[in-house]
Amino acid sequence: MNVTLICLPFAGASAAVYREWGALLPSWIRVRALDLPGHGAKRAQPALHCWPDVAGALGREALRAIDGPFAIFGYSMGALAGLELAHWLYRANGLVPVWFGAAACAAPACRTLDATWLDCTDEAMIDELRRLGATPEELLGDSGFLDLALPVLRADFHLCATYVRTSNALRAPLTCPLTTLVGRDDTLSEQPENLTAWAHETSGRFTQRVFDGGHFFIDTARAELIDAIVASLAATLPHAASAIPLRQASVAHLRASSAVSRTASTDSAGAAGPRSFHS
Numbered sequence: 001m002n003v004t005l006i007c008l009p010f011a012g013a014s015a016a017v018y019r020e021w022g023a024l025l026p027s028w029i030r031v032r033a034l035d036l037p038g039h040g041a042k043r044a045q046p047a048l049h050c051w052p053d054v055a056g057a058l059g060r061e062a063l064r065a066i067d068g069p070f071a072i073f074g075y076s077m078g079a080l081a082g083l084e085l086a087h088w089l090y091r092a093n094g095l096v097p098v099w100f101g102a103a104a105c106a107a108p109a110c111r112t113l114d115a116t117w118l119d120c121t122d123e124a125m126i127d128e129l130r131r132l133g134a135t136p137e138e139l140l141g142d143s144g145f146l147d148l149a150l151p152v153l154r155a156d157f158h159l160c161a162t163y164v165r166t167s168n169a170l171r172a173p174l175t176c177p178l179t180t181l182v183g184r185d186d187t188l189s190e191q192p193e194n195l196t197a198w199a200h201e202t203s204g205r206f207t208q209r210v211f212d213g214g215h216f217f218i219d220t221a222r223a224e225l226i227d228a229i230v231a232s233l234a235a236t237l238p239h240a241a242s243a244i245p246l247r248q249a250s251v252a253h254l255r256a257s258s259a260v261s262r263t264a265s266t267d268s269a270g271a272a273g274p275r276s277f278h279s
Helices: 051-065 077-093 122-132 143-161 193-201 222-236 238-243 248-258
Strands: 003-008 029-033 070-075 100-103 178-183 206-211
Touching: 003 051, 003 077, 003 222, 051 077, 070 077, 070 222, 077 100, 077 143, 100 193, 100 222, 122 143, 178 193, 178 222, 193 206, 206 222, 222 238
Parallel strands: 003 029, 003 070, 070 100, 100 178, 178 206
Antiparallel strands: none
């Protein structure tokens, strides 16, 4: 039996983050990476800054991809989007993922409210991108790039900073196994409850994985991350255990490409973009 792995990227990024994963995973895992409006293939659409709208947009697209067992993996902001997607799918269609992976993201119970990003100045946005240190300086001085990128980043930063447990606290948790994944040197790791509190989001089995690297261990430990996802899905779907090993050529390619951390994300059109860890 195959499983569909729905993947959601970090703030400011697109589904292209996962463009190599399909060739690097076992054949029984089918990757379906989703773009939010304003990102990647949907960059012509207005970016969303309201979580119910995000959940609906992702949910309607996910329904077209699901034709059997499915899992959800989200990175940084993508973990929050994935959680909202999981609850939307259950409310709308009674669908439940077989596994949920939350990478590089503080748990909902540990988040604080900051509603300033939609209205702050462009200079404040640029200062924050410079502070995060993940966007090339030449892009921060490119007015054409900033005109395109800042509206999307404002929406994403706002979503991350306004995700608080209000009505969410009244809904039942997920029932599937949930794994949180984090880089050893990520500042998130300085407060263990940022990660352990993800256990409140499911009544199923909770596990935690730690990888070498910082917030973007998706680059520096990509092979190990994919191995962990495969192992988690194989444990959830025991029939797939014999298919755990990745193709050797793919593993060699993946480990080589993971040795160098990229400094900019790339959307499906090939345009370089900023990277954010507003998780």
